[in-house]
Amino acid sequence: MYYGFDIGGTKIEFSVYNTALECVFNERIPVPAEDYEELLDALDKFIFEADKQFECKGLVGIGYPGVMDSETNTLVCSNLPSLHGQNLQNDLEKRIGRDVKVQNDANCFALSECFRGAAENADVAIAVTLGTGVGGAICINKTILSGHNFGAGEFGHMAIPGTMLQRHPELPVTHCGCGGHSCLETYCSGTGLAALYKFYKLHIDGSCSEEQALKGPDIIAAYNANEAVAVKTISVFLDILASALGNLMMILDPDVIVFGGGLARFDALYTKLPEQIKAYVFSNMKIPALKQAEFGGEGGVRGAALLNYK
Template sequence: MILCFDIGGTAIKSAEAFCADDIRPGARVPTPGGDFARFAAVLRRAVSDASTAPERVAISIAGVIDPDTGRATVANIPCLTGRRLVADLTAELGLPVDLANDADCFALAEAGIGAGRGHDVVFGLILGTGVGGGLVVRGELINSAGGFAGEWGHGPVAQRIIGDQVLPAFACGCGQTGCLDAICSARGMERLHLHLTGEALDSQAIVAGWEAGAPAPSHTIGLWLELLAGPLAMVQNMLGAGIMAAGGGLSNSRPLIAALDRALRARILRRLERPLIVPAECAIEPGLVGAALLGLSRRGRALA
């Protein structure tokens, strides 16, 4: 059995994975973000409370592991930042530890049991609090040792001029200006709408207004689609993904995902008559499923 954790700034969720078709979600407990000893104690308690002794631990986490140093950067769990997290948790738990970030685990889940089944190259497309993604090739993460692969939302590439509309280069949390994350995430869409109209609406209201045909939200969403579709076409031309599975809060609008799919397919080299961007299908928590699939694959290698 693989003991799986999906760890965010608010909560630690767990599951027991016996195989890809038998993943059993378990407890949810608050994340002790400021104290590593307490954080490790929560995981040790889950190990001791497991229904059967786990063979290894697999973790999805909202952070990044530097592939050269093994050190973690986890903005919303300060006690983990700067640690060689895999090594530290292996020592604390006395078990092999597999770890990937949440976007990568989302992509693994969709490739394994979701919308990406049957495709060699699957891009997990995150459109929510952030713009990001993860890449799975033939069932394996492209960045198995950690790193920043799939983070297409960062870099100063957002268009400033679309038709007669001039847009500002919004500052991004990564320290740059002009990132897609800063203008096309849920908060970015709100920032864009406020700039265009002077009206403060949340992203759900903007999307709902667009779906209803309201002029101001329709203008905002039209520009949002233009901002995303070009850079995403470059990503697709480079990756050759068979499917892009969309997750995150904005993906809850199927008309919005369908509109982005049409805009993307009009801009890529390969002409596709079928959808390329589709809503994610993983019914269970994708972080837990992705962690489970990661741990199960590593267990298979260890037994080989």
């Protein structure tokens, strides 16, 4: 059996998959956000109870919201204090007496889509999650590209190209939680889209009350209703995203780009974005397939289980 954990900022999700990759057990609990020992207790309880239920010693994979320090193998999880600075892999292995594989949650999402998902037949796949932030991952021949510092695929923290400030000179220079400026996620995440709408509401109408400061789904609804500020906001949002994906195409030349996260259901990502990317790549390049993730919210925990799949 393959055991998968998806550890997030608010919950731990645990699933068990059989050799046919069918989910035979799933449960969620609130994540111990401050107490590391309590978090370890929760993980090994799930593991030992599943061992007993399925009469096996399951293979364990864990997705976490952060990156790993390449020298110490400790986790950098700024949004989850209980995991930050901890060597989860080593500590859990000692408790349960078996190997544990750990990986960034966006990488797990990408891996899931490479096995019977939207990237099933891709030699090179890029996964982009458009949620609270912008996450990313690269899979080559169904294998995660982690990189020298375990930081490959952190597209959300690329600075947007200078051409964007030329094309949209009114754009604000943003400050990102990573310490950088004008990172992609400050414009193209759900949070970034809301901030962009508020900026253009002020820029166009001169004011923006709390009631007028829309969030992602409402901005998309307003765009579909042809509301002027939403149309402008989405136009710039898509242009910035197209330029970023064009840059990734020039580096990786992927077969497919898979979208996950709360904004992945936005139709314009699949109807308008492919044409807009053409402005940022060689004229002879074919645009890869742009697809919505097939496994949705299950992707993280399923991908964690797949870390041990052969």
